[in-house]
Every structure is written in C-alpha cells, then in structure tokens.
Amino acid sequence: MIRITPHMVTSSTVRDVNNAFAALQRRSTELSSGKSILEPSDNPYGTGKAIDLQSTLDGLANYKTNVNEAISWERTTSGALGSIGQVVQKARELVLQATSGVNGKSDLENLATEVEQLTESAKQDANVQYAGQYVLSGTLTGTAAYSAGAEDAYHGNEGTITRTIAPGMTIQINQPASTLLGNGEAAKDGKLLDTLRTIAKNMREGTPAALEALNGEDLKSIDSNFETLMQMQAQAGGAIDQLQLAESRIEELATSTTEALSNTQDANYAQVATEYTSDQVAYEAALKAGASIVQMSLLEFLK
Numbered sequence: 001m002i003r004i005t006p007h008m009v010t011s012s013t014v015r016d017v018n019n020a021f022a023a024l025q026r027r028s029t030e031l032s033s034g035k036s037i038l039e040p041s042d043n044p045y046g047t048g049k050a051i052d053l054q055s056t057l058d059g060l061a062n063y064k065t066n067v068n069e070a071i072s073w074e075r076t077t078s079g080a081l082g083s084i085g086q087v088v089q090k091a092r093e094l095v096l097q098a099t100s101g102v103n104g105k106s107d108l109e110n111l112a113t114e115v116e117q118l119t120e121s122a123k124q125d126a127n128v129q130y131a132g133q134y135v136l137s138g139t140l141t142g143t144a145a146y147s148a149g150a151e152d153a154y155h156g157n158e159g160t161i162t163r164t165i166a167p168g169m170t171i172q173i174n175q176p177a178s179t180l181l182g183n184g185e186a187a188k189d190g191k192l193l194d195t196l197r198t199i200a201k202n203m204r205e206g207t208p209a210a211l212e213a214l215n216g217e218d219l220k221s222i223d224s225n226f227e228t229l230m231q232m233q234a235q236a237g238g239a240i241d242q243l244q245l246a247e248s249r250i251e252e253l254a255t256s257t258t259e260a261l262s263n264t265q266d267a268n269y270a271q272v273a274t275e276y277t278s279d280q281v282a283y284e285a286a287l288k289a290g291a292s293i294v295q296m297s298l299l300e301f302l303k
Contacts, residue, residue, distance in 0.1 A: 053261040059167075060254045066163040067247045069131075070173045071240060077135050077175060078236040080128040084180065084192075085229050087122045091115055091196060092222045098203050099215040105206055112203035119196040120148060126177040136177035145177040152184025152193045165246045171239060180228050191228075195221040 097103070098111050123146035126136050133141035137156030145156045154177065161174040182191025185198060199218050202210040 050261060050264045053257055053264065056257050057254060057261065060250050060257065063165055064247065064250050064254070067165050067243050067250065070163045070165065070171060071243045071247070073130050073135055073173045074236050074240045074243065076128055076130040077173075078233060078240070080125045080136065081180075081229060081233050081236060083125040084122050085226070085233070087118045087125070088192065088222060088226050088229060091118050091199065092219070092226075094118075094203075095199060095214050095219055095222060099211055108203045108206045112200040115196055115200040115203065119152075119193060119200070122181060122192060122196070123148065123152070126181055135174060138174065138176045146181070152181075152186070152197070154178040154181065154183050165243065166249075169246075171242060173239065175232055175235065180225065180232060190221055190224070192225045195225055 094111050094115055098108055103111070126145045128135055134144055134156070135141070137143050137145045139159030139161060140156045141161075143155050145154060146152065147155065156176055156178065158176050158178070160172050162170040162172050164170050178191075180191060181193045182189040184193045185201075187194060195218065198221075199214060202214050202218060
C-alpha cells in the first residue's frame with residue numbers, strides 16, 4: 001500500500017502550478033512573437049522547412065536587387081542613346097541643308113560649327129553615369145568614355161557587365177559607346193565621331209567635291225550610324241522587357257514563398273488567443289487549488 005504524504009501532495013501541486021504557468025507563458029510568447037515555432041525542438045521538420053523558405057526569400061531579394069539595378073542601368077543607357085539619336089538626326093538635317101546649293105561660305109562655316117557642337121554633345125551623352133558609374137565605358141566604369149575637345153579616342157573597353165537575375169540566368173546590361181561613336185577621324189572607322197568630324201571638315205572646305213561627298217558618302221555614313229543606334233536601342237529595350245518580366249516572376253515567387261513560410265511558422269492568432277484564455281483559467285485554478293492544499297497541510301502540521 002502506497003502512503004501519500006503531505007510532501008508528495010505539495011510536490012504534485014507545485015508541479016501542476018509550474019506546468020500551468022509554463023503553458024500560459026508559451027501561449028503569451030506565441031501571441032507576442034506571432035510564431036508557433038519558438039525553438040527547433042518544437043517542430044524539427046517545420047524548422048528545417050522554414051530555414052529553406054527563408055533562404056529562398058533571401059535569394060529572391062538578391063535577385064530583385066540585381067534586376068532593379070539592371071533596369072536602372074538600361075534605362076540610363078537608353079536615355080543616353082536617345083539623346084545621341086537626336087544628335088544624329090540633327091546632323092543629317094544639317095548635311096541636307098549644306099547640300100541644298102543656297103549656302104555661302106559663311107553659312108557653311110556656321111553649319112560646320114554646329115556639327116562640331118553636336119559632336120561634343122554626343123561625347124557628353126556617351127559619358128552618362130548611373131550611381132557614379134560610366135555605363136558606356138565597358139567594364140572601366142570609373143573612366144569617362146570620351147574626353148572633351150578634339151581628342152576622340154574611346155577610353156573605355158569592350159568588356160561586358162552582367163547581372164544574375166535568376167538561378168543560372170544572367171543578362172548583359174552594358175553596351176560600349178565605341179560600338180556607335182568609335183575613335184574619331186584619326187581611326188577612319190566610319191563610326192559617328194569619324195563621320196561628324198568628316199562632315200564638319202567638308203562643310204568648311206565647301207568645294208564642289210566636298211559638297212558631293214557630303215551628299216554621298218557622308219550622308220550614307222550618317223544613315224549607317226543611325227541604324228547602329230537603332231540596334232543598340234533595340235537591345236536596351238529588349239533587355240528592359242526581359243528584366244521587367246523577371247521582376248514580375250520574382251515578386252510572384254516571393255509572395256508564394258512568404259505565404260508558405262507564414263503557414264509553416266506563424267501562429268494561428270485566434271486559436272492561440274483561445275488557448276491562452278484556457279491556460280490562464282487553468283493556471284488561476286491551479287494556484288487556488290494549491291493554496292487550499294498548502295493551507296490544509298499546514299493545519300495538519302500544526303495539529
């Protein structure tokens with residue numbers, strides 16, 4: 001026969017009170033933190049799943065940052081190409097004006113000066129920056145693509161800059177300005193700076209042969225450079241479309257992953273609130289019962 005002593009009753013009562021308090025404290029922590037998994041031992045499988053989901057979210061955040069930066073870079077590039085396009089169109093108008101047959105020597109000089117100003121504008125546009133980086137200088141983003149003045153050599157390189165926008169997926173975000181502008185008249189590469197310098201030179205000469213060159217080779221070169229410009233703009237526009245699609249997919253995946261993470265580790269507030277109320281009642285009842293038992297035990301001891 002087992003004899004139940006006052007010490008055993010007291011120990012059991014204290015244990016019940018402590019258990020009730022621990023349950024109440026846990027519900028309180030779940031309510032304040034909003035989490036159902038407070039430590040790995042609560043749900044080892046759920047903890048592992050939550051870690052994987054959070055890792056996925058962190059990766060998506062990095063991809064989102066890369067995409068946003070790439071979009072800004074491409075829009076900066078597109079804006080610069082648009083400005084250079086205006087230069088090309090204006091230069092073509094001046095060539096047609098110069099070959100109209102109604103210009104005197106001074107008129108051609110003025111037109112040549114205007115073309116030279118357009119040349120400087122094109123170089124300034126090629127030196128556009130995003131976040132302190134020269135976007136048309138290849139990988140030499142700390143170096144301006146061109147210097148102001150008569151020297152037209154390209155100071156960047158042909159290196160490519162890429163951004164990772166998804167697992168195993170990268171996209172090139174830069175285009176070297178030399179593809180369009182080239183290295184000037186000294187290089188005789190037929191690109192924009194060479195073409196504009198040659199146009200200005202022929203306008204200043206103003207001879208029949210020079211005017212014939214303006215209306216022939218120079219006009220063809222302008223049109224060829226404009227085609228190159230259009231190709232570069234199309235590349236930038238296509239990259240922006242691809243990046244925006246990637247951004248949309250990242251946002252969708254982030255939303256679904258966040259929802260899965262919430263379902264895995266977040267507490268059901270309504271359920272926890274109900275359990276908290278029940279645990280609070282149980283704890284208060286345990287305290288009252290414990291107080292009565294302790295009082296009875298003390299009276300028996302005094303007797």
